[in-house]
Amino acid sequence: MIMKSSNVIVLCLIITIPLLNGCSEENYLISRGNRENRDGNYESAIKIYDMALEINPRNADIYYNRGVAWFKMGKLDNAIVDYTKALEINKELIEAYINRGFIWNSKGNYDFALSDYTKALQLNPNNSLKGRIYFNRASTLFGKGDYESAIDNYTEGIKIDTSNSEAYYFRAEAWYEKSNLDNAISDYTKAIEFNSKYAQAVFNRANTWHEKRDFASAIKDYEKAIELDPQNALVYNNYSALLSSCTDGKFRDGTKALKLALKAIELRPGEVVFLGTLAAAYAESGNFKEAVQTGERAITLLKKDNNENLMNNLVSQLESYKVGKPWREDVKRKDWMREYKIKEPQKGGKSGK
Secondary structure, three states: OOOOOOOOOOOOOOOOOOOOOOOOHHHHHHHHHHHHHHOOOHHHHHHHHHHHHHHOOOOHHHHHHHHHHHHHOOOHHHHHHHHHHHHHHOOOOHHHHHHHHHHHHHOOOHHHHHHHHHHHHHOOOOHHHHHHHHHHHHHHHHHHOOHHHHHHHHHHHHHHOOOOHHHHHHHHHHHHHOOOHHHHHHHHHHHHHHOOOOHHHHHHHHHHHHHOOOHHHHHHHHHHHHHHOOOOHHHHHHHHHHHHHOOOHHHOOHHHHHHHHHHHHHHOOOOHHHHHHHHHHHHHOOOHHHHHHHHHHHHHHHOOOOOHHHHHHHHHHHHHHHOOOOOOOOOOOOHHHHHOOOOOOOOOOOOOO
């Protein structure tokens, strides 16, 4: 079985810290605070902004900049409070809507995030800023599971920034979620054209080729993904799954599948899914004793996780190995795979990317 990487949404946090000119104590404090903020001295910046707000508690820029510092410190609730205060004073502060939307999205409050991004767009920002807002709003819609609207927003953003490889990549992810594999491959390809070292795009295109049963193209991309990201255990696992369990015999290669599966386990020791793939590789190699033992180990480890769907899959594989039959499987991502998290390596083991 193959696992597709979790869909990690990358949003652009816009940090605009305007420098103020003038000789007043307020402007002097703001300039000092901004300098500390830019230099990463966030606690110091916050203290200076506090002093500036004592002089002028109606300055939206100070609240905004302090919100940036809070965010950088990981104090998201404090940042929301300051962005909100800045917007109460200046309802046209686009960056505050964008940054607050980013935080709402990261907290899973998608409706609040969409509201902020929509307000930012209504303020008619310049194209550079507008493109980022569309991309962020698309990411939020993706998080909500509204893939059609996400695609529409990525498309609007791409009209503004036609060479944004991330936008093509994430639009491909949305196409994949809608089971439109051809469009997904097209967008992964675009992402790779603009960033030839985009390992994740190459890997996910390999998975999509695999699901389309274009095994030759999948193998080519798995090889390239390993070249670009040799510490990604999931690439080795999925490539091994193709070579050991492919329904088309001319693409099966038990020897290489076993080598790949062992590498995945080396990078992620004890990972249940990888052990299942290793068992399939042993079976394809004709070593059914090891296939059974490895499959039984995977099932024993899985009992702690209470994952019924994966358990049923592993039990079916084990029954096949016990009667001397290798495993064959048409690849299609199952619902449980969306929630399953690959385990971090054991302490002292090698780490993957």
